[in-house]
Amino acid sequence: MGIAYAVAAIDNSAEEVAWVVGDQPIWKSDIEEAYQSMLYEKAPINGDPYCVIPEQLAIEKLYLHQADLDTIEVSEGMIMQQVEQTINNYVAQLGSQDKVEQMFNKPMASIRDFLREAISNRSRVQQVQASLVKGIKATPSDVRRYFDKLPEDSIPFVPRTVEVQILTAAPAVPREEIENVKARLRDYAERVNKGESEFSTLAILYSEDPVSAARGGELGFAGRAQYVPEFTAVAFNLNDPKKVSKIVETEYGYHIIQLIEKRGDRVNVRHILLRPRVAEKDLEEAVVRLDSLRKDIITNNIPFEEAVAALSHDKDTRNNRGVMVNTNSMSSNHSTSRFEMSDLPQEIAKVVNDMTPGDISDAFIMKDPKTNQDIVALVKLSNRIEGHRANLSDDFQLIKGMYEQAQQTEVLKKWLEKKIAETYTRIEDGWRDCEFTHKGWIKASK
Structure with a gap:
């Protein structure tokens, strides 16, 4: 207020x-x-x-x-x-x-x-x-005493949640596709630098960052820590609002950047993002490879965690035994491995919905939540907790x-x-x- x-x-x-x-x-x-x-x-x-x-x-x-x-x-x-x-x-x-x-x-x-x-x-x-x-x-005994005194109608209902492990494969983008993306960005930059086109217009028409594209590529004022290092290094060294940066490669794709305004240690820029596409045949081959890996895991009783550690593309889940972490749901100020179905990426939720704990899915194609690129995945349903009134055994952190x-x-x-x-x-x-x-x-x- x-x-x-x-x-x-x-x-x-x-x-x-x-x-x-x-x-x-x-x-x-x-x-x-x-x-x-x-x-x-x-x-x-x-x-x-x-x-x-x-x-x-x-x-x-x-x-x-x-x-x-x-x-x-x-x-x-x-x-x-x-x-x-x-x-x-x-x-x-x-x-x-x-x-x-x-x-x-x-x-x-x-x-x-x-x-x-x-x-x-x-x-x-x-x-x-x-x-x-x-x-x-809060000690465990404090939490138990608190829970024992809660009126029944004050005990929350916990929706069905699942715990999921994931193994991903990201096929390499063909060199020809990368060169094509860079050529398009060089063309856009040249048109702006010659005064033939407005950067904002090109961003609206072609940028693959939908949020900023709707604003002509404008990202708004931001500090250095708000961007990935490769983007920051270029954006904060721009000085001429009439010129366009060199091509910048980040985990999200390839960018060109134009300065709008500097204000102290913050900068406002526009960008155009293009993402090179993985070839359809490479995705299909990755699906075949992961389906073969799934059979090996099941037939030879290979722990899913070992396969993740050896082969998974995504470093965050690879270093966490494949366990997905729900950063959108906080329990007692701590991240959790439990997901309501609505919190999962749509492609994973669709696959997990019909699985039982211990099952490993067939390989499927999904969008990487971080980069929006097509990747291939296997998921294992580690646990499913059906909707229920909260209890100390399953929901201690929630009650705490x-x-x-x-x-x-x-x-x-x-x-x-x-x-x-x-x-x-x-x-x-x-x-x-x-x-x-x-x-x-x-x-x-x-």
Whole structure:
């Protein structure tokens, strides 16, 4: 909710004060801006927004006051990187910077200032909260006692999950195909350098990065760490916005890059990405090879893990015994090997759906999730856990996370109510008739 406060008091002489917390006013315009922001982001508002939002803004002010006492600071570089990422997301959703300015009803420079304060405030609040709950540790006996006391209707239902191991083969791309891709990129670069074509137009027409292609190849402001090293080395050494870079090879394919703007240690560039295609016959040959390997594994009782370690193309799963890790689902802040079917790549989910634990699939063609290139895979279904009410045997990490979250919520609630009691608070008429989440606001205002 702190996003709105960044806009406050540009001209507050005639503004209505709704709350005062300590010596900090909460203006009616703060509340209105926060409400509009929540509506745009489709954030849930549990109750009357003119009760919920002012309380949330007041809570933020209490945390920020504590951050001042604790001299908590945030990295300006990190904040600005998040600002640019947020703006890039808005541009991707709305289609242009002009539409983002229309949405906020202010120029881009003001939007950056607005977001900078909001993100800085949010980061400082999170640091205060982390400091308050850092001592919470869950022992197995704590988790068991917590689970035993949970009402039955509070025990979550866990959807069916699976654990999968994978072995992949990536056929080599023919040299002729690579040269063809490079020739096309050289042609695009030459047309731009001669002034015959606009880079953005060529990106829309030909780039195989669909997200940036829709924006004329523009990637938005980013720091060095946000790109793979090969791309970074070229993008950050560009100086002439009218010229196009040399061809850059990365794990994603081949690129040409054009500078848009440099701003400190961040750069905004356009790129065109082309991916050389694996020949159909090479994919078919890889399918035959992996089907033969599958027969050897089954006939000669070769551990799937040994075959992965010796032959799999993907280094991440190869070094993890083939075990796929679900980075989209976090249990107690740790990645997990369990996947709901919707979290798996579509091609794998389709194959795994009819398998039983221990089965190894036939070879099949799929898109590499990282590069979007065609590869060939075998998968082994290691485990299937049917949908069920959570239990300690199968879902200890989930329940541990629930326990820790409950403990953290209680610690923060007690801290806030103590802080509310100690802090001068005034709520103006017209803003007091509410059922607040935390006790003490009205009492403190008397």
